[in-house]
Amino acid sequence: MARLHLLALIAAGLPSALTLPSNIPVKIAVEGNQKRQYTTPEDRAQAVVDTFKLSWEGYYKYAFPNDELKPVTNGFSNSSLTDVRNKWGASAVDALSTALVMGEKEIVNQIISYIPSIDFSQTSTSVSLFETTIRYLGAMISGYDFLKGPLASLADNKADVDALLTQSINLANNLSYAFDTASGVPWNNLIFSNRSNDGSDNGLATVGTLILEWVRLADLSGNSTYATLVEKAESYLLNPSPASSEPFPGLLGMNISPLTGEFQDAVGGWIGGADSYYEYLIKMYIYDPSRYATYRDAWITAAESTIQYLTSHPTSRPDLTFVAAFDGTTLRLRSQHLACFDGGNFILAGQTLGAQQYTAYGLALVDGCHETYARTATRIGPEQFRWDPSSVPDNQTSFYNASGFYITDPSYSLRPEVMESYYYAYRATSDTKYRDWAWEAFVAVNATTRVGSGYSSIKDVNVVGGGGFTDFQESFWFAEVLKYSYLIQTGEDEEWQVGGGGRDGWVFNTEAHPVKVFGGSEKRGIV
Template sequence: MIRDPFDIHRKNRFQATTFRGAQNIRNTAAQAGVGALDMSFSIPNNVPNFGAPHRDLEDRAWAAVARRGGGGIINEVQGRVAGFFDQEELPMYKDKPYAYAPSMRRRTWWRRKRILGTIALGILTLLYLMRFIGPGQRRKSTSAWSWIGLSQEKGSSNWDERRQHVVEAFELSWDAYERYAWGYDEYHPFAKTGSNMAPKGLGWIIIDSLDTMMLMNQTKRLHHAREWLSKSLTWEQNQDVNTFETTIRMLGGLLSAHYLSTEFPNMAPLEDDDPGKPGEDLYLEKAKDLGDRLLAAFDSPSGIPYASVNLEKFQGIPSHADMGASSTAEATSVQLEFKYLAKLTGEKHFWDKVEKVMEIVDENNPQDGLVPIYLYATSGEFRGNNVRLGSRGDSYYEYLIKQYLQTNKQEPVYEEMWNESLQGVRKNLITYTEPSGFTIIGERPDGLDGYLSPKMDHLVCFMPGTIALAATGGLTEAEARKLPGWSKKNEGDMRLARELMHTCWGMYKYMATGLAAEITHFQIANPPLPESAPHDPPADFDPDHNAKWRKDFNVKSNDVHNLQRPETVESLFYMWRITGDIKYREWGWEMFRSFMNYTAVEDGGGFTSLSDANVIPPVVKDNMESFWLAETLKYMYLLFSPDDLLPLDKMVLNTEAHPLPRFEMGQMFSTGWKRKPRDANGKVIGGSERPKEPTEST
């Protein structure tokens, strides 16, 4: 049984002996009427699975294109032309049985030869009809997403149904990877190929997606993934891997899969995962093996982990760049994973190794709680003075508060360090844009005494959600306000979280596709306004291209790419759970629609990153990031889910969105260090000097 997208408005299904190519049908229907379906076509090489659940999503999309015409050839052509010229009416891509030429990716719809006849006829039709139709009667633009049957008006949203569309997007993504690149670490949706990061593959996409499949109850897909882990995955490979990325994605993914499969066995239950049977704990076994190998990175003179590690040789490897220094964020964002591994296995050295890193960082006397973005593994000294919350700095701050929450607030040293850091952000990095007054977090490339750069990586947009999480401890704002410890500081933190969330959403609204750039610059005063300065940004983003608020934003040509990053939707999830403000869900839904409209790949390819998200159609990058499945779609799913799914006061999400439980430390574990006394300026009293590393000038 085959569903033809241009015949659904007449009858939903019809029998066919051959597959009708969607592009051929489009041209035929537009030029000769929708009913002309008696032409024969050759069987394509890759016939889509029309029985798959995600076909309903696509069929409804294409049915809506037909419905907009209202019937008859004139109305049908009107609907097609409106779809081509109105950027908001681009439908969900349909599986195509023909090869998608790479050169077509950059070409606009109306330049493609196969539809020139349709366009010419459509233009003549529109010119003719406009002579008789008054302005008040002309059909208003409708979203391409009207096919889902949900009103876009506020207060009428069906969040369960929207969540199901996120599931369907995951299925489209996973099935494309499974079809064209199964077992490979990287997937290229347009080329329909995969590539590996190690000779036998590391399970980069598969492991990163395990807990997403569990949350979405993808039992069949999870079974296939688990089978690959059992039969194909080995860490015994002569391969250098990034210590941090492998920890947060692979180790974190395996530990999260273990946590969900044991604590929530009804999530995508597997028949062969019976408790008590030998070898049933596959996820933990693989995690323990990997953890032993990754721990070799910490065998440095200082205890700061080397940037890379050779899995087979159990050997840490200094960075090949940055004068051998490790990234500060990377060295300090592995603690959640190794502490949970220590708790599960009872092997205390996992805990001790990663906690030592936090002591070394603190003994470096970071000014105002803000850390430079590089650390030498040899000496434990910071390299340079660059301070930012973007790349190489971001998750250090995230893991301060999350370590405090992971052990049920039994390690107050990390809350103290978080509070110092947030105060340092307010003092040194917060300013406001001109002329509209948006709140931003800038950078200090030359140290805190240097100039403030008005640059924000998309990565910085983890901060609104993290601030809100820290302020309430994972409770709702209403619940937290009733606690005796609630203070003006908490109120101020929540206000800052809201303001930064607003700015991060503006980074999406600024771009033509509605998908944020990798980096955004802002217009600020000289000198920059202090955090205490009055500011009153517009509540809404006027869609007019000449709107005043757009003067505050600036995206440079080298920064227009969108890598399917999750940080903004991550914060939307936290802000919705904590504040209950429906606008955060609505923003997330609008973001999801933009991803569907502009990153979907034809011919069953799934979804891709973009090289340029500020033109329509966008320029594609031909790569699906593993965090598209592990984070972006997961946060979308959680944003549209009931609040009792992964409650924030019972678990923590690592920086790759892998949920881990909060737990009591018990008798075996404790904070293995104490902060040294500070003077009035926050400097360590009697702190020992570490040997200095050579600088670039020496």
């Protein structure tokens, strides 16, 4: 099996549209000094597997069982740049579902033999209900669904598989006091040592991105309380108050009081802090159409308002389509890498609902986010960008005129959202250009972020070489970037592939952990 030794991959013979920056080497070195042509999906998928294994080996050697690898210094971290992960082995747990779909049995067993040892009641740092749910709970439930189902042969010890559900229950039980509020809207930032919280308001995404994982846990465990808690919290989002917090039908503000359940503002969009609330509306309908038809209706309302009110075309590139943010009914012509999941979500909804208008809109959004990659020096998109013609910096005028956006935060934190939308675009259309775009992005990221014992976030995507490393390898590098990069190139008949039309058999949580959709033969959860 080929192992990557240089900083980049390059596919000889790719179409000229995939011309890469000049700083990327033309070849890669592999075992035996044999040159490899990365022109087939199979070879590209294998290259992603090799990158996953290289990343895992660095983490396992220098950081495990801590949360993250610091690849430049061969050290470890127990917090990301913005959120704590609680020293429970975030990268290991987050890597599980990717190791499973790649069939990496040795890594799978390294992870599942570790998970039973985690004490989810103990941590010296505050706990994010949202981050812990999407990473740890989502990963363990996904692993359980896989290892009790189509990938059961990958587990050496069946007791480790059972422990995935047991540990999911343990974790949820420790988190559940967050919902002990006057309204039922939970606190997000928890202090386990005295079962308290930091007293701050919660957010649209952090309340609205719990329901898939907790409902799945209810259905697997037979304890409907887990579903009841998150459904009550979600009810405040489906019926927002005050009316001013919904400036456009279905589009909501971002800050919510756990004391009253009321929204505190009318600022939002398909951006960080709001994004995955909209994502989960259609995904809950996919999970169980009979229970969550109202979630589908809420997604459609938000989608129609997005198309009607938030669609924006840069003055310098009217051919591009972006989704604006909003403050009340005032549009803010700005977006971010995080928001580039939106194209994929519209495409998934279009395929699920048989509504071509949503698929077409999503594909237009994918084209816009592709441009944020294609126009930078590294061929990687920036963390934040704008297209407001009244505030273009003098030093980016030419860039804006050519690109249709200008950069306001040039960093790249190993984010997956553009790759995610490429995946859904390919699944819906079978157009190989999306595979090529995903490969191009993978090559560019591999070239620019590879350092030391792994891959690191970088400081400036518009500087050749990335402008320096932050010495931090995010856990979602394993969970999302490498999973989407792999799945877009690999077998289309695998049951966990999604987005091909109709109701899928699996649905991905916002951390890209595949969860099996609800089936009529499953228990529905009885306390």
